[in-house]
Amino acid sequence: xxxxxxxxxxxxxxxxxxxxxxxxxxxxxxxxxxxxxxxxxxxxxxxxxxxxxxxxxxxxxxxxxxxxxxxxxxxxxxxxxxxxxxxxxxxxxxxxxxxx
Amino acid sequence: xxxxxxxxxxxxxxxxxxxxxxxxxxxxxxxxxxxxxxxxxxxxxxxxxxxxxxxxxxxxxxxxxxxxxxxxxxxxxxxxxxxxxxxxxxxxxxxxxxxxxxxxxxxxxxxxxxxxxxxxxxxxxxxxxxxxxxxxxxxxxxxxxxxxxxxxxxxxxxxxxxxxxxxxxxxxxxxxxxxxxxxxxxxxxxxxxxxxxxxxxxxxxxxxxxxxxxxxxxxxxxxxxxxxxxxxxxxxxxxxxxxxxxxxxxxxxxxxxxxxxxxxxxxxxxxxxxxxxxxxxxxxxxxxxxxxxxxxxxxxxxxxxxxxxxxxxxxxxxxxxxxxxxxxxxxxxxxxxxxxxxxxxxxxxxxxxxxxxxxxxxxxxxxxxxxxxxxxxxxxxxxxxxxxxxxxxxxxxxxxxxxxxxxxxxxxxxxxxxxxxxxxxxxxxxxxxxxxxxxxxxxxxxxxxxxxxxxxxxxxxxxxxxxxxxxxxxxxxxxxx
Numbered sequence: 001x002x003x004x005x006x007x008x009x010x011x012x013x014x015x016x017x018x019x020x021x022x023x024x025x026x027x028x029x030x031x032x033x034x035x036x037x038x039x040x041x042x043x044x045x046x047x048x049x050x051x052x053x054x055x056x057x058x059x060x061x062x063x064x065x066x067x068x069x070x071x072x073x074x075x076x077x078x079x080x081x082x083x084x085x086x087x088x089x090x091x092x093x094x095x096x097x098x099x100x
Numbered sequence: 101x102x103x104x105x106x107x108x109x110x111x112x113x114x115x116x117x118x119x120x121x122x123x124x125x126x127x128x129x130x131x132x133x134x135x136x137x138x139x140x141x142x143x144x145x146x147x148x149x150x151x152x153x154x155x156x157x158x159x160x161x162x163x164x165x166x167x168x169x170x171x172x173x174x175x176x177x178x179x180x181x182x183x184x185x186x187x188x189x190x191x192x193x194x195x196x197x198x199x200x201x202x203x204x205x206x207x208x209x210x211x212x213x214x215x216x217x218x219x220x221x222x223x224x225x226x227x228x229x230x231x232x233x234x235x236x237x238x239x240x241x242x243x244x245x246x247x248x249x250x251x252x253x254x255x256x257x258x259x260x261x262x263x264x265x266x267x268x269x270x271x272x273x274x275x276x277x278x279x280x281x282x283x284x285x286x287x288x289x290x291x292x293x294x295x296x297x298x299x300x301x302x303x304x305x306x307x308x309x310x311x312x313x314x315x316x317x318x319x320x321x322x323x324x325x326x327x328x329x330x331x332x333x334x335x336x337x338x339x340x341x342x343x344x345x346x347x348x349x350x351x352x353x354x355x356x357x358x359x360x361x362x363x364x365x366x367x368x369x370x371x372x373x374x375x376x377x378x379x380x381x382x383x384x385x386x387x388x389x390x391x392x393x394x395x396x397x398x399x400x401x402x403x404x405x406x407x408x409x410x411x412x413x414x415x416x417x418x419x420x421x422x423x424x425x426x427x428x429x430x431x432x433x434x435x436x437x438x439x440x441x442x443x444x445x446x447x448x449x450x451x452x453x454x455x456x457x458x459x460x461x462x463x464x465x466x467x468x469x470x471x472x473x474x475x476x477x478x479x480x481x482x483x484x485x486x487x488x489x490x491x492x493x494x495x496x497x498x499x500x501x502x503x504x505x506x507x508x509x510x511x512x513x514x515x516x517x518x519x520x521x522x523x524x525x526x527x528x529x530x531x532x533x534x535x536x537x538x539x540x541x542x543x544x545x546x547x548x549x550x551x552x553x554x555x556x557x558x559x560x561x562x563x564x565x566x567x568x569x570x571x572x573x574x575x576x577x578x579x580x581x
Contacts, residue, residue, distance in 0.1 A: 008282070015275055022268055031264055038271035045278040053285050058278075061229050061287065065274060068236045072267055075240055079247050079259045086253035092264075095257050098333040 007048035014041035028083070028090040032076050039069045114165030114172045114224070117156040117180070118217050124149035125213035132206020139204050143195040143548060146209045147188050150216065154184045157220075168288050169227040174577035175425075176224035179356035182433050183219040186348035187212055189440040189555060190341055193447050195548025197341040200450050203248060212345065215241035219353035228277050228287040231357055232270070235321070238350055239266050245345070246338040258337025265330040269320035276313030283307050289365040302368055311366055315373065318361070322354035324414060325384040328407045332391075335403035340450065340457075343399065344443030347406045348436040351413075355432055358417050359425050370420045377418035378510045384411030385517040392524050399457045401524055402442060405483060408521060409435050412514060415498045419505030426574035427497035430563070433570065434494040437559030438482040444552045445476045448543055456541070462528055464537030472543055473532045475553055482560045484525040485518050490563035497571060 014037060021034030043062045050058025080090055087095060112119065127149075128142055157180045163172050190212060198204050218238030225231035243266065247259030281287050283306060284295035301307050320327040335343045362373060388408025395401040413435070416428030449456045449472070466473035482489035495518065503511045563570050 011278075015271075018271070028260065028264075032267070035264075035267040035271055038268075039274065042271065042274040042278050045275070046281065049278065049282040053282075055285055057229070057287050058281060061232075061277075061281075064229060064233060068233070068240075071240055072236070072263075075243050076263050076267070079243065079256065079263055082247055082250055083253075083256040083260050086251070086256050092260070095260065097254055097257055098261075098337050 004048055004052045008045060011041045011045040011048070014038075014044065026092050028080050028092055031092070032073065032080075036069060036073065039065055111165065114160075114163050114170045115221075117153045117160070118220050120156065121149065121153050121213050121217045121220070124153075125210040125217070128210040128213065129206050132210075139206070142204075142206055142209045143191045143198075146191040146213060149213065150184050150188045150191070153216075153220075154181060154188075157181060157184065164226065168290070169230050170221075170224050171226035172224050175359070175429075176356070178429050178574060178577045179223035179352055179432075180220050182352040182429075182436050183216055183223065183349045185433075185555075185559075186345060186352070186436055186440065187216045189348075189436075189444070189552050190345040192548045192552035192555075193341045193344060193440075193444050196544075196546045196552075197339070197447050197450075199544075199546070200447075200452050201249065201339060202452075203339060203341075205248075208245065208248060211241040211245050215239075215245070216349065219349050222353040223356040225357065225360065226289055228280070228289065231289075231361075232274065232277070234353070235273075235357070236270065238353060239270070239321075242342070242346060242350065245342045246334060248342070249339055254337040255339060258334045261330050261337075262334045265320065269317045269327070272313050272320075273317030276310045276315075276317065279306060279310030279313070283310065289361060292365045293367060296366070296368055308369070308372065311369060311373070314361065315376070318354060318358050319380065322351050322358065322410045322413075323384075323407050324380050324410050325387045325407065326380075328384065328387065328410075331407050332400055332403040335406065336397065336400045340399065340443060340447050340455070343403070344440050344447075347402070347439050347443070351406070351410060352432045352436065355413055355417065355428060359428070362417065363420065363425065367420070374418050374420055374505075374507075377414055378507045381411045381414040381418060381510055382513045384408065384414065385513055389517045389521045389524075392521070395524070396459055397457050398459055398462065398528065399446060401459075402439070402446075405521070405525075406439070408517065409439075409483075412495065412498055412518070415502040415507070415510060415514060418507065418510070419501045421501065421505060423575070424498075424501035424505060426571065426577065427494075427501040429574040429577065430567075430571055431494035431498055433574075434482070434490040434560070434563050437556045437563070438479050438489070438491055441475065441479040441553060441556030441560060442483065444549060444556060445472055445479065448472060448545070448549050448553075449541065451541075459528065459531060460538065461541075462531045463535035465532040465541070468537045468540055469543050471545075475557060476532060477529050478557065478560060480525045480529050482564070484522045486522075488561070488564045490560045490567075493564055493567040493571075 018034045018038030046058040046062045160172050215238045218234045221234030243263045249255045284292050323331040388404050392401050392404035413428050413431050416424040482491035485491040485495045
């Protein structure tokens, strides 16, 4: 059996990649994808721990996370489309009307 | 033969107000679709629905439902009341706001009600799973509300910033939760406290890291520095009524979660999180108040003031005592009334095509509209913390609680920074009373906005003159009946 620490290390690496992607990418869609990567790292963590501890909570939690992530992606893309219509860009550095 | 367990309707007792509000939200969409000519009733229906839910919440008994997932105690009820008052005042304001901004859609009100459901779930969350779901239900609805004016590029930008930062924060929250779950084997908040003691996890660095990640995400939700960068932009770009809503409801729900998780789930770590939150509170008050000094837009100034007030409210939580938490609860209620009042004046002054959000627009308001100017004066006094308004009482109890818990430096910080805040709040008053009017603004006191202003004024003066009753409520909510 693969030890739990391997799964958790993989999840930590995925999460770190997601954080780096979120902080370095400037395209709105890529930033959403980085957030999805972070959420999937959490899912992996939850499922692995749930299996290891033989408790169902982690798996139930994972289902909720997947559902909410889908809703969030739908809203995010909707907002990206409105933004593109009014500004003709989804590059976050060029979206800077609000500042001060 | 499969035995089907009958659903016991009694089990749904703890979430009756939430279920009722969901029905109201769906009804509002239905009404919008099938009777589009009756749209002027939508705000009033929202108000009536929320009032009914408020009565249900007030009449709730202490129960724990769904195997400890939902806790209905007086602590939750107090926060639920703050959130519902926020929704009611926003709906009343929107009744006026739709005339100037044309936000007539039924979704506007139903999204507001759905986010209220999320807040109520957060307030009574006994499990990190419910907490997360409530948080997301609240946040997703508000992302949509912020981006509602589809033709306005500013609100689309605000919605984008809010969504990106919100999504990032919830991912961090979840990673923290997964670490805590891995170490304690449970997501139930009160069980976590038990396992940290029995599992000898008090000095476990990984658990501290998990707690730290969760705290960072909560700080984001209530706009505590250094996680406040989204606040001014989002508050500025969102429609004014929604800004008012965001500054009260989600903040109260966020603090409900703060108190529940820290005081029920991690009371043994008070030495660590107490000092951490004390320094964050100082930083927040400094950043909020000092940046607000240089703002020329009153909406943006109120956004920075929201950051500063989050810092003040933190003082009660960080003391880690029931007294401190009741001071925070009172302060959030107070803040709800005074901030809603100030935003209601902003909504009142706006006219189609001219939002009048800059400080200059307030010059000489006392000469053209003495009533509006006087109300704004009271709300500004209250935000500064001048007696006999509610803001003074709220700050006094916060100071007392933090001082009692030994955070003298933070208390001194609060006093210094709130005297700095007097500069920019009272500048509005000076502009209104001591300058000559720029233009003759004719104001339209519609029933909705008048009701919102009346309730806010009653709240501010009521808590200011009779503080004992509210503090008593908050204290009994924590210490038991």
